Amino acid sequence: MGDSADKWTVLRLINWTKDYFERSGVDEPRLSVEVLLGHVLGCPRVSLYTQFDRVVDAEHLKAFRELVRHGADGEPIAYLTGVKEFYSLAIKVTPDVLIPRPETELLVDAVLDYARSRAGEEIRLWDVCTGSGCVAVAAAKHCQTLSVLATDISAPAVAVAVENTEQHGLAGRIRIEQVDLLTWPQTQRPRHPADGGVESFDIITANPPYVTDAEMEHLPESVKQEPAAALRAGPTGLEFITRIISDAPACLKPPPSTGLGTAGLLAMEIGAGQAGRVYDLLGKTDLYENVRFLKDPAGIERVVLADRIAD
Ligand code: GLN
Numbered sequence: 001m002g003d004s005a006d007k008w009t010v011l012r013l014i015n016w017t018k019d020y021f022e023r024s025g026v027d028e029p030r031l032s033v034e035v036l037l038g039h040v041l042g043c044p045r046v047s048l049y050t051q052f053d054r055v056v057d058a059e060h061l062k063a064f065r066e067l068v069r070h071g072a073d074g075e076p077i078a079y080l081t082g083v084k085e086f087y088s089l090a091i092k093v094t095p096d097v098l099i100p101r102p103e104t105e106l107l108v109d110a111v112l113d114y115a116r117s118r119a120g121e122e123i124r125l126w127d128v129c130t131g132s133g134c135v136a137v138a139a140a141k142h143c144q145t146l147s148v149l150a151t152d153i154s155a156p157a158v159a160v161a162v163e164n165t166e167q168h169g170l171a172g173r174i175r176i177e178q179v180d181l182l183t184w185p186q187t188q189r190p191r192h193p194a195d196g197g198v199e200s201f202d203i204i205t206a207n208p209p210y211v212t213d214a215e216m217e218h219l220p221e222s223v224k225q226e227p228a229a230a231l232r233a234g235p236t237g238l239e240f241i242t243r244i245i246s247d248a249p250a251c252l253k254p255p256p257s258t259g260l261g262t263a264g265l266l267a268m269e270i271g272a273g274q275a276g277r278v279y280d281l282l283g284k285t286d287l288y289e290n291v292r293f294l295k296d297p298a299g300i301e302r303v304v305l306a307d308r309i310a311d
Contacts, residue, residue, distance in 0.1 A: 008061055011052035013037060017068055024072035027222065032077045033068075039081040040064045074221035087138035092164050096156035098207075098230040100134040103269070103296035106303040107205045110267040110294065111139040114203055115146060118262055122147060126251060128181055128206040128244065129153075131230060133161030133174070135205050140170045149201070151179035154229065181208075181240065182247035200253045200264065207269040208240035209233045237271055242281055244268060249287040252308040264308040275301035282306050 006012070014033050021029035031045075038045035040063045041056070056064070067080045078084040078099045084091050086100035087108050093099050115123045123146050127136040130150035140146050150165075152158050158178045165174045177184065182204070211219070211231045223231070233239045245266075252264025266288070270278050275293055282288045288306035296302035 007055045009052065010037065010041075010048055010054045010056060013056060013061075013064065014048070020068070020072060025221070026071055026074075026077075027220070032071060035077055035081060036067045036071060037064060039083075040067065074225065076222045076225055079225065084132075084134075086134045087142070089134075089138055089141060089168065091132050091134045091137065092160060092167060093132050094156070094160055095225065096154065096227060097132040097160050098226050100132060103298075103300075103302045104135065104207050105138070106294045106296060107135050107207060107267055107269060108138045108142070110265070110303060110305055111135075111146070111203055111205060112142055114262070114265055115143045118202075121145060123203065124201045125149070125203045125205060126151070126182075126201045128204060129208045129230075129240070130161050130176070131157050131207070133164040133176065135207065136161070136174050136176075137164050137168050137170060139205075140173050141168055146173065148174040150174055150176045151184065152176075153178065153180045154227070157227075157230075181243055182251055199251075201251055202253055202262075203265045203267060204244075204248050204252060205267045206244050208244060210237050210241060210269070210271040210274065212237040237274060238277060238281070241268065241270060241274070241278060245278075245281050245285060245288075249285070249308050254308060255310050257310075263310070266304075266306045266308070268304050269302060270304055272300045272302075275304065278304050 017033040018030045021032055026032050034045045034048055038048055040060050070080055071077055076099055078093050079095050082092060084093050084099050087105050091100055111125060125139060125146055125148045127148060127150040130136055130152045133150055136148045136150035140148050150161055155178055158176055161176045165171050165176060209231050210233050213235050216232050248266045255263035279291055282291050287309060289309045290307045292305050293301035294303040
């Protein structure tokens with residue numbers, strides 16, 4: 001983007017910057033350029049396609065150049081724009097939260113599938129490690145019968161989740177609290193009229209940290225800018241997953257004593273190559289049945305689903 005005498009049209013900017021991003025190793029170069037340019041011009045990305053000949057004025061050009069510089073330096077595009085699309089919703093992000101990934105949409109699919117199987121009934125969801133709140137927000141937005149508790153150990157993440165909940169008009173159905181995994185004592189949890197003494201949930205969702213210490217060293221530059229606490233699990237990668245597997249049954253509803261009806265569901269995102277070990281961990285507890293996996297678009301078993309067994 002030198003001081004060319006030629007005018008910088010939208011199309012010329014896109015093409016030039018796409019090549020520059022490609023050379024700088026930015027992920028999805030063309031999409032990233034379009035997202036940044038749409039952000040600077042204050043219009044949806046797709047509407048750039050009807051403005052290819054628009055000449056970008058000096059002020060917008062300056063703002064765009066600045067973002068491009070940061071992007072080429074490996075700063076995640078979503079942190080530059082402050083927003084990431086997830087389940088077709090605009091989710092606010094800051095460097096305090098993990099940027100929502102497309103594969104995490106599988107968790108929302110699992111919640112909505114479950115809710116469909118119990119159409120009309122109130123469904124109670126606990127979204128653990130909620131981060132930006134993307135799963136809680138997307139699920140509640142698409143299912144009117146859902147009431148949600150969303151928790152995270154990080155105070156700044158909780159603040160972002162609260163903003164997203166308000167932004168999407170869901171503050172009435174999503175409650176956000178700062179809690180470490182599933183350790184919130186029952187006595188401190190908000191009570192629900194339906195609870196006979198013990199508060200329990202129909203579904204627990206979680207996208208916990210699952211990256212091993214060794215993998216942390218080899219993450220792409222832009223992922224290294226995301227909060228390590230949301231990614232790093234420890235030497236095995238299964239440290240948080242293991243805790244959630246042991247603690248979830250006590251928080252999930254058992255299947256109805258008639259034997260008919262739906263049991264509480266654990267739906268958790270896992271890392272590539274962890275499915276076999278996660279299957280074994282769930283089996284060892286004798287507290288789950290029907291363990292199954294959802295594959296992400298790359299064919300990786302990305303989300304584990306398990307039903308809580310009867311007491
Ligand atoms: N999927 C994320 C990544 O590849 C990891 C998310 C997580 O640890 N929960 O960077």
